[in-house]
Amino acid sequence: MRILRRIYRVIALFLWGSGHWIYCLPIRYLYKEEHSIRRMALQTKYWGGGIVRILGIRTIIHGDPEEYKKTGGLVVANHQSYVDIFLHASIFGLRFTPKKEIKDWPVLGWYTDMIRPIWVDRDSKQAAASLMEQFRDTLRKKIPLIVYPEGTTSDGRHGLKEFKTTPFETVCGTDIPIQPIISIYHPAEGDVHPAWYGDATFMPHLWAILANRRSTADVYILPLIYPEGRNRKQLAKAVREAMLKAYCEHTGWAPPDPTEPEQPAAPKETKEKDAEHEQQHA
Numbered sequence: 001m002r003i004l005r006r007i008y009r010v011i012a013l014f015l016w017g018s019g020h021w022i023y024c025l026p027i028r029y030l031y032k033e034e035h036s037i038r039r040m041a042l043q044t045k046y047w048g049g050g051i052v053r054i055l056g057i058r059t060i061i062h063g064d065p066e067e068y069k070k071t072g073g074l075v076v077a078n079h080q081s082y083v084d085i086f087l088h089a090s091i092f093g094l095r096f097t098p099k100k101e102i103k104d105w106p107v108l109g110w111y112t113d114m115i116r117p118i119w120v121d122r123d124s125k126q127a128a129a130s131l132m133e134q135f136r137d138t139l140r141k142k143i144p145l146i147v148y149p150e151g152t153t154s155d156g157r158h159g160l161k162e163f164k165t166t167p168f169e170t171v172c173g174t175d176i177p178i179q180p181i182i183s184i185y186h187p188a189e190g191d192v193h194p195a196w197y198g199d200a201t202f203m204p205h206l207w208a209i210l211a212n213r214r215s216t217a218d219v220y221i222l223p224l225i226y227p228e229g230r231n232r233k234q235l236a237k238a239v240r241e242a243m244l245k246a247y248c249e250h251t252g253w254a255p256p257d258p259t260e261p262e263q264p265a266a267p268k269e270t271k272e273k274d275a276e277h278e279q280q281h282a
Contacts, residue, residue, distance in 0.1 A: 006211050009054055024040065034141065043093070045092065048090035059219060067221075068224075073178055074171055074177075075147070076181070080154055081197075097117060136171075159247060165236040174227060177227075184220075186216040187212060188212065192205070192209055194209060218250065222242055
């Protein structure tokens, strides 16, 4: 059954992606830039929704995403996997912010460029000011924009990583709100968790995901947070605290107590005796 699921999903993803590409071609090249960007962001809602369904993920939304549309704002989410992109797009319809290296990837780079993302050059300080202005311009027009301030993916089971503060500069000194969200995946027993992190390579992980059965993704839409004159460090701290609190409430995970002393390492002699003991009973 696993190989059949893989075959079905590979074919379905190809057909769905090709159909979306054909539909979006005239939007990308025939409309004026602002209208094209807005339409492309809307299309990612249907594109992402289709991919999530093909992967067998049932999305349960806690909160009303329609409320976000009234105010707009910067969507801030925890990051576990490339699957997050499709999941979050299926809820809001988003303008993505991929790293510029993806632009040079065969097929995927060209496909991503077609949906008018904001390409992020993390190595160029000169491009930072232009990048922030593109972010602000997108948000002022109430086009949904998402950032993952952890800067990398986590295993999804041990809280949130520390936040990078740079993305929060986008809304400092404005009245643009921040929309925090928390995503929690629940794979079926025996299936691979969508989290893609550490030394895991892309293709083997994707191949495993394609064999999964049905799974669930809970997405919690938290209350808006306004800048209110705070700098980016203060904003990052406030948003992370709100998200971590919600994460702990909905997963039961508790952060380690910083006052709890670490267990002392075993003396070298003890380790050697333990090793000898294990060898004798091997």
